[in-house]
Amino acid sequence: MELTDRVTGIEASKIREMFDLAEEAEGDLVRLEVGEPDFDTPEHVVDAATRAAREGETHYTANAGLPELRAAIADSLATDRDVHVDPDTEVCVTAGGMEALHLTLLCVASDGDEVVVPSPLWPNYFAQARLADATPVEVPLPEETGYALDADRIIEAINDDTAAVMLNSPSNPTGRVHDPADLRAVVEAAADHDAYVVADEVYMGLTYDVDPASVASLVDTDNVVLIDSCSKRYAMTGWRIGWLAGPEEVVSAATKIHESTSSCASSVSQHAAIAALTGPDEVREEMQAAFAERRDLVAERIDAIEGSHLPAARRCLLRLRRRE
Template sequence: MTDTESRLSSRASQETGSEIRVMFERAQAIDDVVRLEIGEPHFDTPVHVVEAAAEAAKGGATHYTSTYGMTELRAAIAEKARTDNGVPVDADGVIVTNGGIEALALALLSVVDPGSEVVLPTPEWTNYAAQVELAGGEPVRVPLSPEDGFDLDADAVIERISDDTAAVVLCRPTNPTGRVYDEESVRAVAEAAADHEAYLVADEVYERLTYEGTRTSAAALGDPEWVLSVNSFSKGYAMTGWRLGWLAGPEDVVDAAHVIRQRLSLCSSSVAQHAGLAALTGPQEPFEEMVDAYRDRRAYALDRTAELPAIDPVAPEGAFYLFCNVSSLEGSSMDVALRLLEEEGVSVTPGTAFGDAGEGYLRLSYATDQETLAAGFDRIESFLAQR
C-alpha cells in the first residue's frame, strides 16, 4: 500500500461529509461572519437545568449509567411522549441516546438489513441517507414538489413502499423546509408502511418548535408496533452541547438498540441525563419563551425576504429555517452560498446539502439572535443589489 486511500474502508473513502459542515468550517476561517448556516439555538440552556446538572455532578453522579439510560429520565421521557405528543409508550420503550443523531443511527441499525430499502421524502436532512448506507441499506428518495411547498405527497411515498422496505423516515416539522406535514398524509404513509411490515421512523427533534395548530406527533399517527420516535433535547431545549436525545418505540426494537449501543457508546453522560431530567420536569416557561422568540423571528425573516428580489422562501410552519428559492441567481446553490460568504460574509447552507431536490435553494437559519438576523439580511440585501 502506497497511498492513504488504500488503507481506508470503502465506507470511509466514499463518505463525503455534509455540506452543512463544509460551510461551517469555511465560515470558521473568516472574520466578521454572520452565521445563518447552522441550526444552533442562540439561547443558553436555562439556569435551572444547568444548576441541576452541576448539583448532580457535585453529588457524585459522574459514573456509568445503564445503557438504556437513567430510570427516572426514561420515565419522564415516556410521560412527556404520552402527555405532550399522544405517543403510547412507557419507560421500557425508551432508550436515552447521545443526541438525536445516535437515536436515528440505533433505529436504523436495529431494523435495516443489508440491501433493504429506506424511503426518504426529499429534500431531507443529510444524515438520513448517510446513516441508511452505513447500516447497509439503500436510500429510496421521493422528491416532493416545490409547487406544493414541499408538502408530503402521500401517494408518491406510498408508491415507493414495497416488501423490500425496512422503514420510511419522516421529519415533522421538517428540516430544511419547516413544513408540518398534514396529519392525514402522515397517517396514510404510516399505515402503508405497517402493511408492508416496515417502520415509520418519526424524526421529532423540532416538535416543540411548531407555530401553527397542534403539536401532535407523527409518531402518534401510526400503529405503535411499527413506529419509532427519534427525539432530542438539542433544539427545543437549547441543549445542543449536552448531546442528549432518545429513541422510543416497541420494546423489542429498543432492546436491540440497547445491545448495539453497548458496542458503540455504552451510555449517555450521567451529568447530561440529570440536565435532561430537569428540563422535562422543571419550569417550562423558559422553553416557551424561546418558541415565542422564534415565532417573532420567523415573522421578521418572512417580512425581509418579501422585500428582496430573487429570494422566495417556503413559509415555515415549524423548526427555525427558511428554505429559499434562489434559482434565478447565476450558478448552483453551492456557488451562490460561497459567493455570499466570500463577498458579504454571510454563511448559509446550499440546498444540495439536502439532496438533489434542494438544488436552486438556500437554507437560512433564524435560530440566531435578532441583531445577527437583521445584519444577515442587510448583507443579503447588499449582495442582491449588486446582481
C-alpha cells in the same frame, strides 16, 4: 490497507464544512449552518448538572439511560403528544437524536434494504442509511405545495425491500409540519410492507402557527420508532441527550448495540435532561416567541425581493396577514 466502501461512499456534510469555516472566520457573522438555538441552556438545567457532578453522579449509567430520565421521557410523551410507552422497555437514551437515528437504522436496515427519505432532507439520513449498508431512496416533495408530504409519492416508493421510511415533522430544512392524514397513510403503507417508520420529532415544541401531531399518536400500528432529543427544544445541543421510543424489539436491540457504540449517554447530561423535561417551560416559550418574530421578519424581507420564490416564506406571510 483500504478503508471500507461503507465510509468512503459517504460525503462529509456541507453543513459541517460551513460550520468549520464560520468557526475560524472573524467578524460579525449571521450563522445559518447547524440547527442550533442561539440561547443559553436554562439555568435550572445547568444547576441540576452542576449538582449531579458535585454529588458524584459521574459514573456509567444503565445502557438505556437513568430510570428517572426514561420515566420523565415517557411522561412527557404521554402528556404532550398522547404517545404511550413503557419507560422500562420502550425508551433508550442516546448521545443526541443523532445516535438514536443511527442505532435505529442499524437495527432495522441492512444490505439490500431500502430506506425511503422524503426531500428536501436533512442529509444525515442518507449517511445513516449507508452506514447500515442500506440504500437511501430519495422522494422529492413538490415545491408547489410548499413541500407538503405527498403521501401518494412516498407510498409509491415503498416496496418489500423497504426497511424504513424517514418522516421528519416539523421538518428540517423546510419547517413544514405535515398533515396527520398524510402521515397516517404513509405509516399504514409501511406497515403493509413490514417496514418501520422512523419519526424524527426533534423540532417539536418549536413551531409557530400549528400544533404538530406526533406520528406515533396517529396510528395503532407497531412500526413507529420515535426519535427526539433535548437539543433544540431546551437549547441543549452540546449536552448530547436524545432518545428513541417505540416497539420493544427495536428499543432492546438498540440498547444492546448502544453498549458497543457509547455505552450510555453522559451521566451528568442525563441529570440535566431530567431537569429540562420536568422543570419550568419559560425559556422554551421565550425562544419560540423570539424565533417566530425573526421568522416573520425574514419572510417579509424575502417576499419583498423581486422575483423571489419561496413557498415557505409565502405560507408564513399568508398566516401573518390572516392574523393581522
